[in-house]
Amino acid sequence: MSSKTYPTSELESQIFGSGIKQLLSIDEVGRGAIAGPVAVGVTVTSAETFKTPWPAKLCDSKLMSEKQREESFQPVADWVDQWAIGMASAVEIDQIGITKALALAAERAIEKLSFEPSGARILLDGSHNWLGNRSYGVPVAVRPNADRDCASVAAASVLAKVTRDRLMVELAKEFPGFGFEGHKGYASEAHIEAVRRLRPSIQHRVTWLDRILGIDS
Template identity: 35%
Template sequence: MLAPPRTVVRREGGLYALERALQRRGFRLVAGADEAGRGACAGPLVAAAAILPEGRRGEIEELADSKLLTPAARERVYDEVVARALTWSVVVIPATEVDARGLHVCNLAAMRRALASLAARPEYVLTDGFPVDGLDAPGLAVWKGDRVAACVAAASVLAKVTRDRLMVDLDTRFPGYGFAVHKGYITDEHSTALARLGPCAEHRFSYVNVAAASGRGNRPPRARRPRDAAPRPAPDAVEPMMLWPVAEGTVGVASGDQPRPPVPVGEDEAMEGEKR
């Protein structure tokens, strides 16, 4: 019995090499998924998925890992991805859901939901960093995938720009924290404001620094949201999240209405001290 031919990833293909190799093997619809906001202690977690066209139609000149782009470049690339992608989707997980279910659980669920929301069924899936189970397609978790695969980089830009826009909106609703500047990540300025004002309803109370600022002490990552904190954003609070869908894409807000038991999350602790 002959072994199947090896998949050759050509280095000169750059960001598109992995997708092109998969397409040569017959996987024409290669989807990428990524998230934004994993290391933040305030604001939502946002995941996105995208399928780019084959060949030159899917090539975007400035496309790169969203963290390597300037805000202006991200906006330009976002517009290009929305215009050129065969299909794309964005899923927003509120901070309350991150507290209730845990960061890692929400991260995987958001990417899974974003992939399931695509208008076309992926034939192969590339995810950034973490394997995602429950997909109706073969997939591969790629370390630093947003720097290796174009579809993952496109998803990273969709997620990052969407989340940044949401954080700018939250800055007007919760002034004083500087959300429009640091986007909810743990910076010196954010920590100072958190100590002075205390947490708002959009902070993640399962993070040690937020739990401490709320007066609940230096609790472990599973510390719960205080009773006087808003348990869930009001429906009108998430309305701005729904303003950006276009013909080929979708933007959704996770409801989180199904109760789930607490799940231990090992990744939270490492992310809480992260500074951006």
């Protein structure tokens, strides 16, 4: 953890300097899992938000320990103006594919928020605009590694990761034996062995199991 890269507000400052009033910053978690939903976090910030320092330990959720993410969750939630999480289930991922499922999850998060589209901008982590036509008419700026480099996107990353992880812990009680509380739906050796032994649950992305792991549903 000693080589962490901490985010700045450089890009956000440029965006607000161009006249944008509200920034919707978006990151996804769970894309590479073989079980559980994909989750998309959206934070809303303004120039006023950045007059208050963001939590000192905030960075890309992938670079934080589970304990650090949990400790940062409430301070991050309190720092942003608004936030929301949207999810798309394993069944939906199987039905429409991961890219459309991500866009659907993002739409579900965005629709919970209050903003004026004409004065807003979306800052999306990634290499392409995977929102498609689900941006509510808000222009989209795409930035690779935004979850690492931009404080508002790092905040979305932490909020989405903790929310999804907590859900996977609850799903472990409903679907015992798979170890969701530990690997959070990712393809650990123990998880794959459990799927082979118990057969996939409704929380598993069965098209992925078949294609990637050769496990029939």
